[in-house]
Amino acid sequence: MARTQVGIIGAGPAGLLLSYLLHAEGIDAVVLEARSREYVEKRVRAGVCEHPTVELLREIGVGTRLDAEGLPHHGFSLRFDGRDHRIALSELTGRTITVYGQQEIVKDLIAAHEAKGYPVEFEVSDVELAELDTERPRVTYRDADGAPRELDCDVIAGCDGFHGVSRPTIPGGQVKSFDREYPFAWLGVLAQTPPSDEELIYTHHERGFALHSMRSPEITRLYLQVPHDEKIENWPDDRIWSELSARLATESEFSLREGPILDKGVTPMRSFVAEPMQYGRLFLAGDAAHIVPPTGAKGMNLAVADVRVLSRALVDLLLHNRSERAVSYSDTCLRRVWRAEHFSWYMTSMLHVDPASDEFQRRLQLSQLRYTASSRAAATSLAENYVGLPFE
Template sequence: MKTQVAIIGGGPSGLLLGQLLSKQGISNIILERMTGEYVLGRIRAGILEQGFADLVREAGVSERMDAEGIVHEGFELAFNEQSTYIDVKNLTGGDTVLCYGQVEITADLMEARDAAELETYYEAKDVELHDVNTESPSATFTQNGETYRLECDYIAGCDGFHGVSRPTIPAELRTEHEKVYPFGWLGVLSETPPASKELIYSKSDRGFALVSMRSETRSRYYIQVPLTDNVEDWSDDAFWDELRKRLPPKAADNLVTGPSIEKSIAPLRSFVCEPMQYGRLFLVGDAAHIVPPTGAKGLNLAASDVATLYKIMTRVYKEGDASCVSQYSDIALRRVWNGERFSWWMTNMMHKFDASETSDSELGNVTFSRFMASELSYYTGSESGKKVIAEQYVGLPYEDLKP
C-alpha cells in the first residue's frame, strides 16, 4: 500500500495531523498499535492553548469543543496561606485557554476521520520503519497475522515515548536530555462539580495540589506523592482528606467529594530528544519530549509540533517546495525548550522537595526552598512578573517557516 505521509500513532497528535493533511488533499494512513477503545481510555490533559484550539478549528473538528469547552481567563497560585490570581486574559491582551479534555478531542478526531473514510490500522503490531534517510521510506507491520508494507514519502512519528520512531534515529546521531523528579502526581477523576471555576495550583507544607476540571460536573484533582506510593495505598477518603488539607480555605470549603471514577499515579519527568528529525522521519509530541504536567504544556507542545509539520507538508505538496523540510527540528525545538523550561520552573516553585530531593544537587534543601519562595514572591508580587507567567501559560505564538 502507498500514501504520502505515514503517521505512526493514533493519539490526538497523529489524528490532528492526519485531519489537517487531509483537508489539504495530502493522503495519509495512521498505524496505531493499540485498539481505538484503549486510546480513548487514556485520561490525560484538559487545558488547550489558543494555538491548539485554532488548529482544531482549522481541521474542521471544533463543533463540540466550541460548544462544551470552558474558557479560562486565568488561574490561581496559592502558597503561604495566600492566593494570587493570574489574570491571563488582561495580562496578555485577550488570550485565554480552553478546558476541554484530551479524551474528548480524541473522540472528535476519531469520529471525523471515520466520517471522511480515512485509513487507520488499529492493533498494528511489530511496526518497523525502513529507509527513513532516503527518498523512499516505508513502514512494515502485522495485523491479524498478515504482514503489510506501507510505502510513503514522509513519516510522522506520533507514537509516544515508548514508540518505535525515536529509536529509529541512530543512537550516535541523537542526544537525549532527561530529568526524573523524585515524586509523582496522584490523580482522581470524579463526577463532582469542581471546587473552583478555574485552576488552582496550591503549594503547602504537605506538598503540591492541583484543582482542575473536565466539565461543570466532572472534576480532576491531583496531589504530590512519593514515587514509592501505589494507587492501592490511597482510598478515596484518604485522598479527599489530604487534598482538603493542601488547598486554600475557600477551595477546601467548596470541595465536593464522591467516588473516584479513575485514579492513577503519574511520575514526573523532563525529557527532550535532539534532533527531532532524521531524513524523512519527524518526531512529534511525546516521541521527542516529555514535560511535567505543571503548567499544562505536554499536549500543547505536541500541537505546536503538528502545526509546524503541517505547514511543511502543505508547502511541499501544494507549492512543490521541499527545501523547507530541514526546518522542522529547529523550529519545533525552540518552542519545546521554552515549554520545558516553564514546566520545570513551575514544578520547582510549586512542589515540596525533601532534604535529599533538591532540584539542584549543589544546593541544600533550605537554600533551594528559599530560592523557590523568593521566585514565587517576586513573580506574583508585580504586574510585570504576573505577565511573564501569563504569557508562558497561554503559550507563545507558533513560528512561521522561513521563505
C-alpha cells in the same frame, strides 16, 4: 504492498491532527495505532488547551464540540501561604485557555476522519520502520487480524509517544537526548463531583503540591504530589480526600467537594528532549520527541504546535518539491520546545516540595511565588507562557 504519501505512527492528538491537516491539503496519509479505538478515546490525559490550539481546531472545523462543551478560563489561582493569588490570564494577555480533555479532542478527530473516509488502522502490531534515509521509507506491521502488511511512503511521521517504536528506530549516535527525572510524581484522580472552584488552583503547601482542576461541570480532576516510587495501593479514597483537603485549605472559607473516584493513578514526572527531531524521511512529533512535566500544561499543546509546523513542511516538500521547511523542521520546533521545557520546569520547581531541599531553597520558592503574585510584570510573563505563545 500498499502506497501512501505519509505513514503516521500513532493515533494520539499529534498523529490524528497531522493526518487531518495533510488530507485537507490533498496529501494522502494513513494512521497506524497499536491500541484499540475504544482505548485511545477513553485514555485520560491533558485537559488544558492553549489559546493557539483552540484557534487551530476551530480553523480546521473540528472545534464544534469543544466550543459547546469546553470550559473557557480567564484566570487561575496560585494558592500559597493559605491564600489565593489570582493570575488574570485575559486581563494580562487578552487570551484564555479552555479546559477540554485530550481524549475528547481524539474523539473529535477520529469522528472527523470517519466522516471523510480518511484511513485510521487500530490494533496494529509488530510495527517496524525501514529505509528511513531514502526517499521511499517503509512501514511493515500486522493489521488487526494479524495479517502482514507493508506500507510504502514518501515520509514517515513518528507520533507514537515516548515509548513508541519511531525514535528507537533512528540509528545510534544520530539523536542526542536531554533528560531529567524528578524526585516526585503526581497522583491523579478523576472524581464524579462538581468542581470546588470555577478556576484551576495550583497549590504550594509544605506537605507537597496539589492541583484542583476539572473536566466538566460534573467531573473534577485533582492531583497530589507523592514520592516518585509511590504505589497507588497506598492511597485508598479516604486518604486521598483527606490529603487534598489539608493541602487545599485556606484561611478563608473553602469547601472541597468530594464524590466517587472514577479513576486514579500515579504518573512519574520527567523532562526529555531528543535532538534533532528528524532523521532522513522520519519526522518525530509530540511525546516521541519531547516530554514535559505536566505542571505547565504544555504536552498536548506542544504536539499540536509540532504538527502544524510539520504539515506545512510536508505540503512544501510533497506538493511543491521545496525542502527548506522540511530541513528546518527540527530547529523550528525546538525553539518552542525549549521555551516550554523551561516554563514547565519553572512551574514545577516553584510549586513542588523537593524532598532534598533545605529551608534556604524553600524560602526561595516562597519568595518567587510572592513576587509572581505581586508583580504585574512577573504575572504577565507567567500568563503569556501559560495561555500559549503565538505559533511561529
